[in-house]
Structure formats: structure tokens, C-alpha cells
Amino acid sequence: MYNIDDIKLANNIFYYLVSNKEINEEDSPEYFRDYCESQEIMNLVKSQGEAFNVKVEKYGTTIYLIPNEDNNFLGFSKNELKKELCKSNATDKDYYLSQFVILTLLVEFYSSQGRDSKSRDSLRGGEFLNIISDRLKEAVEREDLEKIQADSGIAYENIYEKW
Known part of the structure; x- marks a missing residue:
């Protein structure tokens, strides 16, 4: 009670x-x-x-x-987020690329552990573009790419192609 x-x-x-x-x-x-x-x-x-x-x-x-992932009341649906992040004629490849960029940005700034998870305060634009290119290239060049894509549901080849 x-x-x-x-x-x-x-x-x-x-x-x-x-x-x-x-x-x-x-x-x-x-x-x-x-x-x-x-x-x-x-x-x-x-x-x-x-x-x-x-x-x-x-x-x-x-x-x-x-x-939760399927919460459209306090979160965004995929279409709403795609509309906010991408151009009006955006494809799913554009949407997934935007998600990859956002996640990469978060990892770059908040990849440490401990009391303060913030790992850096700034990042130059060119450096960030290089990081994205390197991570996507690394992903598509892996020998077990098909298994990774099947397990994660992330089509790295499509994202890299769009990049």
C-alpha cells in the first residue's frame, strides 16, 4: 500500500x-x-x-x-525524425546516414567512462568528416561484413555508398 x-x-x-x-x-x-x-x-x-x-x-x-523505441508520444517516429533530419526527398539511406553521423558524434564526445562520461569538448569539422569516412570504410572492409550487417540490421554498404 x-x-x-x-x-x-x-x-x-x-x-x-x-x-x-x-x-x-x-x-x-x-x-x-x-x-x-x-x-x-x-x-x-x-x-x-x-x-x-x-x-x-x-x-x-x-x-x-x-x-521506448516505439514511443511516438514522447519520442519520434521514423518518418517524423526523417522529416526533421533530412531533405524533403530523402531516402532511407539518407536517414540511416544521419543516424550514423549522430551516433558517431555522440561516441566522439561521450565515449569515456566514470563519473563524467564526456571525453572531449570540441571537434573540428574536417576531423569529424575524416572520422566518419574512416569508420564507414573500416566497416565495409571487414571480412565478416555480411554477418555484422545481418546481426545488427545496419546496412553499412548502403550508408557508405550514400556518404
């Missing part, structure tokens, strides 16, 4: 997450502490997340609201 105060607090925490996508220990110490120190509050917030087709996860000093 949950008491009404716990339910209200969990609702406030979940609302804050929906509004801000995250709760950081520095920015919202009360909500962060309430979530982390009370198993009841944590369970209620996670239960609300399940109802909204999202995950609520704590990593380090931040609690995140992470939409």
Missing part, C-alpha cells in the same frame, strides 16, 4: 521528468534525493513510466526519462 503523499510526490517527480527529460542532483536535489532514497517513490515513478511507454533510469547523478 502506498500513502497519498508518496503518490503525489511520485506524480510530481514524473511530471518534472516529462517536462525536463531528466532530474539532475545539482538542479533538483530534492526530487533526486526523494527518488533515490525511497524504494516506494522509485517504484511508483517507474510504474508511471511503464504506463507512458518510457523507462526511468538513474545513471550517476542524473535520472533520465528514456522513451
Whole structure:
């Protein structure tokens, strides 16, 4: 049984997450502490997340609201994202290339581990273009490319061709 105060607090925490996508220990110490120190509050917030087709996860000093892959309410559908990221006459190859570029960018900036996962503060445009070219070339030149593509569902050859 949950008491009404716990339910209200969990609702406030979940609302804050929906509004801000995250709760950081520095920015919202009360909500962060309430979530982390009370198993009841944590369970209620996670239960609300399940109802909204999202995950609520704590990593380090931040609690995140992470939409599930098929969540079109708090996330994007493939077509909506394609429309935002690519030109109006874009193909799926354009879309997948944009996803590869975004993931490469994230890996370049946040590939370290520990308290602060950020690994660098800046990256020159030309260097980034070279990194993308090198990674795509590496992928298509692998001997086990067909197996990798089948296992991951990523058509590296098509992405490289579009690049």
C-alpha cells in the first residue's frame, strides 16, 4: 500500500521528468534525493513510466526519462525524425546516414567512462568528416561484413555508398 503523499510526490517527480527529460542532483536535489532514497517513490515513478511507454533510469547523478523505441508520444517516429533530419526527398539511406553521423558524434564526445562520461569538448569539422569516412570504410572492409550487417540490421554498404 502506498500513502497519498508518496503518490503525489511520485506524480510530481514524473511530471518534472516529462517536462525536463531528466532530474539532475545539482538542479533538483530534492526530487533526486526523494527518488533515490525511497524504494516506494522509485517504484511508483517507474510504474508511471511503464504506463507512458518510457523507462526511468538513474545513471550517476542524473535520472533520465528514456522513451521506448516505439514511443511516438514522447519520442519520434521514423518518418517524423526523417522529416526533421533530412531533405524533403530523402531516402532511407539518407536517414540511416544521419543516424550514423549522430551516433558517431555522440561516441566522439561521450565515449569515456566514470563519473563524467564526456571525453572531449570540441571537434573540428574536417576531423569529424575524416572520422566518419574512416569508420564507414573500416566497416565495409571487414571480412565478416555480411554477418555484422545481418546481426545488427545496419546496412553499412548502403550508408557508405550514400556518404
